Amino acid sequence: MNEERSREGRSRGFLALIGQASRWLGALAICLVILLPVVWVLSISFKPPQEWLAYPPTIIPVEATGSNYIVLFQPGNPVGGVATMVSSAEPVTKALINSLFIAPIATAASVTIGFLAAYAVSRYRVGGTFMPFFTLTTRMFPPVAFAVPLLVYYRLLGLIDTRLGLILMYTGFTVAFSLWMMKGFIDGVPRHIEEAAVLDGASPWRVLFTITLPLVRGGLAATALFVFILNWTEFLFALVFTSREAITIPVQVSHYVGAVGRFYGPQAALGVVASLPVVVAGYLIQRHLVTGFTFGLVRE
Amino acid sequence: MASKVERPLVGGGRKPAPARLLRVLKGEAFFRGVLAMPMQLLLWFLLIIPTLIVLYLSLVAWEPRMGTDWWQAPFSWFRNYGHVISDVRFWQAIVRTICVVAVAVMLEFTIGLGLALFFQRDFLGKRLFTSVILYPMMLPWVVVGLAFYLLFLEKGPVNYILIHFLGFKAGVAWYHYPVLALSTIILADVWQWTPFMFLILYSGLGALPRDPVEAAMTLGASRWQIFRYITMPMLKQVVIIALIIRSLEAFKIFDLVFIMTGGGPGTATESISLYIYRLGFVYGQLSYAAAMAVLILISISIITRLAVRPLEYEV
Numbered sequence: 001m002n003e004e005r006s007r008e009g010r011s012r013g014f015l016a017l018i019g020q021a022s023r024w025l026g027a028l029a030i031c032l033v034i035l036l037p038v039v040w041v042l043s044i045s046f047k048p049p050q051e052w053l054a055y056p057p058t059i060i061p062v063e064a065t066g067s068n069y070i071v072l073f074q075p076g077n078p079v080g081g082v083a084t085m086v087s088s089a090e091p092v093t094k095a096l097i098n099s100l101f102i103a104p105i106a107t108a109a110s111v112t113i114g115f116l117a118a119y120a121v122s123r124y125r126v127g128g129t130f131m132p133f134f135t136l137t138t139r140m141f142p143p144v145a146f147a148v149p150l151l152v153y154y155r156l157l158g159l160i161d162t163r164l165g166l167i168l169m170y171t172g173f174t175v176a177f178s179l180w181m182m183k184g185f186i187d188g189v190p191r192h193i194e195e196a197a198v199l200d201g202a203s204p205w206r207v208l209f210t211i212t213l214p215l216v217r218g219g220l221a222a223t224a225l226f227v228f229i230l231n232w233t234e235f236l237f238a239l240v241f242t243s244r245e246a247i248t249i250p251v252q253v254s255h256y257v258g259a260v261g262r263f264y265g266p267q268a269a270l271g272v273v274a275s276l277p278v279v280v281a282g283y284l285i286q287r288h289l290v291t292g293f294t295f296g297l298v299r300e
Numbered sequence: 301m302a303s304k305v306e307r308p309l310v311g312g313g314r315k316p317a318p319a320r321l322l323r324v325l326k327g328e329a330f331f332r333g334v335l336a337m338p339m340q341l342l343l344w345f346l347l348i349i350p351t352l353i354v355l356y357l358s359l360v361a362w363e364p365r366m367g368t369d370w371w372q373a374p375f376s377w378f379r380n381y382g383h384v385i386s387d388v389r390f391w392q393a394i395v396r397t398i399c400v401v402a403v404a405v406m407l408e409f410t411i412g413l414g415l416a417l418f419f420q421r422d423f424l425g426k427r428l429f430t431s432v433i434l435y436p437m438m439l440p441w442v443v444v445g446l447a448f449y450l451l452f453l454e455k456g457p458v459n460y461i462l463i464h465f466l467g468f469k470a471g472v473a474w475y476h477y478p479v480l481a482l483s484t485i486i487l488a489d490v491w492q493w494t495p496f497m498f499l500i501l502y503s504g505l506g507a508l509p510r511d512p513v514e515a516a517m518t519l520g521a522s523r524w525q526i527f528r529y530i531t532m533p534m535l536k537q538v539v540i541i542a543l544i545i546r547s548l549e550a551f552k553i554f555d556l557v558f559i560m561t562g563g564g565p566g567t568a569t570e571s572i573s574l575y576i577y578r579l580g581f582v583y584g585q586l587s588y589a590a591a592m593a594v595l596i597l598i599s600i601s602i603i604t605r606l607a608v609r610p611l612e613y614e615v
Contacts, residue, residue: 019421020423020424023418023421023423024423024424024425026418027418027419027423027425027426027429028429030415030429030433031429031432031433034432034433034435034436034491034495035432036451036457037444037447037448037451037491038435038436038439038447040447040450040451040457041443041446041447041450044450053453053455054455055455055460056460056464057455057456057457057460112338113338113339113342114339116334116335116336116338116339117335117336117338117339119335120332120335120336121336124328124332124335126332126335126336127336131336131339131340134343135339135343137347138343138346138347139548140548140600140601140604141552141596141597141600142551142552142554142572142573142576142596143552143554143573144552144554144573144576144577144580144593145354145576145593145594145596145597146346146347146350146354146593147577147580147581148354148357148576148580148586148589148590148593149350149351149353149354149357149590149593150346150350151580151581151586152353152357152370152586153349153350153353168342168345168346169346171342172342172343172345172346172347173346175339175342175343179339204327204328204331205331229438232440233439233440233441233442235440235441235442235554235555235558236554236555236573236577239558240577240581249440250440250441250442250555253440253442253443253446253559254442254558254559257442257445257446257449257559264450267446267450268446268450271442271443271446271447274440274442274443275439275440275443278438278439278440279435279438279439281438282434282435282437282438283431283435283438286431286434289434289437289438289496289499290496290499290500290503293437293496293500293545294500294541294542294545297541
C-alpha cells in the first residue's frame with residue numbers, strides 16, 4: 001500500500017517534470033517567433049550593403065559593420081560603401097533633436113494637465129461623468145478625421161511645421177490617457193489623509209501638492225513614461241503637419257523607407273535608434289501597460 | 301462608477317475683505333475651477349473647434365488650390381456626402397478596413413487567450429518570457445512596419461523558410477498580390493497587438509476568484525465546462541473592454557499600410573485612414589475628405605455606443 005503510493009508519487013513527479021519542460025519549450029518557441037522580426041532588423045542594421053539581400057539570409061552578419069549607423073548622421077561619409085546610396089538623404093540629427101524636444105515636453109504638459117483634471121474629477125466630480133468620458137473621444141476616432149480640420153485651423157494660426165504645433169496636438173491627444181491613468185492612482189489615495197491635513201488648516205493647494213502629489217509619485221512616473229511612448233511613436237500627425245523644420249523620428253523612418261528605396265541597412269539602423277527610448281520606457285512600466293492602454297478600466 | 305457625495309474640504313466663514321480675497325484664491329470653488337481649466341481649454345482647442353470646422357468644411361465646396369479661403373467657399377450642402385456615398389473606392393476601403401479589424405482582432409484575441417491560459421501555470425523563467433512577449437507593443441508602428449516589410453521581401457527570411465523548410469518551389473512575391481499584401485499587414489498587426497490581448501486576459505484571469513472554479517471541480521465539472529461556463533462569463537467584462545479598445549485602435553490602421561505597401565498594389569490594400577489622408581493631403585480635396593471624416597465620426601460613435609451597452613449594467 002505504502003509502496004504503491006510512493007511509486008505513484010514518483011511517476012506523478014516525472015509527469016510534472018515533463019509538463020514543466022514542454023511548457024518551457026512552448027514558451028521558448030513563442031518567444032523566438034516574437035523576437036524574429038526585431039532580431040532581423042537588428043541584424044540588417046549591422047550588415048554591409050552586399051549582405052542586405054544576400055541569399056540565403058543569415059541572422060548573424062558575416063562582416064558586421066557600424067557604417068549604417070554612421071551614415072544616418074553623416075550621409076556623405078564614405079564608410080562602408082553606403083554613402084553613394086544615401087548621400088541624397090538628410091541626416092537624422094534634426095528629426096532626432098525634434099523628437100527629443102517634442103515628446104518630453106508634450107508628455108510633461110499632458111501629464112500635468114491630466115493630473116490636475118484627474119484630481120478635480122476624483123475628488124470633486126468636476127464635470128460629472130460627462131467630462132472624463134468626453135476626453136475619450138480624442139482616442140476613439142481615426143486621427144486622420146481630426147487631421148483634416150486641424151490642417152486649415154493650424155494654417156490659420158501659423159502652427160504648421162512648428163514644434164509648438166505638434167506639442168499642442170500631442171498634449172491634447174494623450175491627455176485622455178493621463179486623466180484616466182492618474183484618476184486611477186488618485187482614487188487609490190485614501191481621502192482621510194487629505195481630510196486630516198485640512199483639519200490642520202492646510203489650503204487645498206497645499207493638500208494637493210504636499211500630501212496627494214507625493215503619494216501618487218509612482219503613478220505619475222508610470223503615466224509619464226506611457227504617454228512618452230505614445231508621443232514618441234506618433235506618426236500620422238507628424239506626417240501631415242510637418243514638412244522640414246519639425247519632422248520627427250517616425251516620419252524620418254518613413255522617408256527612408258519610401259523615398260530612397262533599397263538601402264535597407266540605414267533603414268534598419270534608424271528603426272533601432274527610433275525604438276530604443278520607447279523600449280526602455282516600456283520595460284520600466286511593464287506592469288502599467290494594460291492600465292494605460294485601457295484607460296485604467298482594467299488594472300493589474 | 302460608484303458615486304459618492306463628497307464633503308467640501310474647506311468650510312465657509314466670513315472674514316475681512318483682503319483676507320476674503322485671499323480666502324477665495326485659496327478656497328475650494330476657485331481651486332476646483334482652476335484644476336480642470338487647462339484640460340477644458342485644450343479640449344476646446346483641439347476637439348470642439350476642429351469638430352465644428354470639419355462639419356463646416358464638409359458642407360462647402362473647397363479645395364486649397366482654389367486660392368480662396370475656406371470660409372469664403374460657397375456652400376454645396378450635402379453634395380460632398382452624396383459623392384462619398386457613391387464613391388466605390390471609399391466603400392472598398394471601408395470594407396477592407398473592417399475585414400482587417402475583424403481578422404486581426406479575432407486572431408489577437410484567440411492567440412492572446414491561448415497564451416494567457418498557457419501562462420496560468422508556473423514554470424521556470426515565466427517572468428522573463430512574459431516580458432519578452434510584451435515588447436512588441438512598445439515599438440513604434442513604423443518600425444514594426446519596417447520589420448515586417450524587410451521580413452517579407454522576395455529574398456527575405458520568410459521566403460527562405462518557405463522554400464527550405466516547407467518545400468515551396470520559389471519565393472512568394474508578397475507585395476504583388478492584394479490578398480497576400482493585406483495578410484502581411486494583418487500579420488504585423490497581430491504580432492504587435494497580441495501581447496496586449498495576452499496581458500489584459502492574463503491579468504484578468506489572475507484576478508478571478510478561485511472559489512467558483514474549485515466548487516465546480518468538486519462537483520465533477522470538466523475542464524472545458526469550467527472554462528466555458530465559469531471562467532469566460534466572469535471574464536466577460538474584461539473581454540468586452542479589450543475587444544472594443546482593440547477594434548477602435550485597429551480601425552485607425554494607417555502607419556503599417558503606409559510603410560509596408562503604401563496602399564498598393566494599386567489601391568488594393570488602402571485602409572480608410574490612408575484614403576482620407578490621400579484625399580485631404582495628397583490630392584488636396586479637403587472638403588471631400590471632411591465629409592468622409594464626418595461620416596466616419598458618426599458611424600464610429602453609433603457603433604461604440606451600441607458596443608458599450610452591455611457594460612453599462614456593470615460598470
